[in-house]
Amino acid sequence: EDQVTQSPEALRLQEGESSSLNCSYTVSGLRGLFWYRQDPGKGPEFLFTLYSAGEEKEKERLKATLTKKESFLHITAPKPEDSATYLCAVTTSGNTPLVFGKGTRLSVIA
């Protein structure tokens, strides 16, 4: 059974304090790993898709990396507006559904 585990469950940072969120996965043949941002009471907002080990993608203060067992979402010099829950999901083929982790709840304090 495909599994996704995210850590930590919650993270509290001071503004400007860089850190990383972890997503470890166990799947039978990864086809894609996705990062989403979710604000309270809202749907997930797409951030990145990673397809193969060694791949990296960046967007503003966020950088996602992928290895054969895990992915990291690095947040550089975060701001209060980066506060949200960050979800990781995987798929093993185009026609299989996304399997999500429980998310990391990030709070950035000014």
Add this chain to the structure above:
Amino acid sequence: ETGVTQSPTHLIKTRGQQVTLRCSSQSGHNTVSWYQQALGQGPQFIFQYYREEENGRGNFPPRFSGLQFPNYSSELNVNALELDDSALYLCASRPGPEAYGYTFGSGTRLTVV
């Protein structure tokens, strides 16, 4: 380009009742998936519709059913509501059944009392 629209945004129902949630997919997207997200959890896959037929189902009982219409909009129906059905229900559309570009709606918050 419009995104995914869900209605209603919030709903309160009594245990045993039935509920219908609606979703309008993003323009150009013909595949719709529904997910249930309990508080503090990640979304769980309920089912997917493509060309008006169910095209995959997660570990949910038959009282969870759906429809997809010719315009690719979709409904999620839940019969005999239970307290544990209280959750955020998310609709996600994509350009095809094997495409990776999911777009999620804002969800419907269902509370069962």
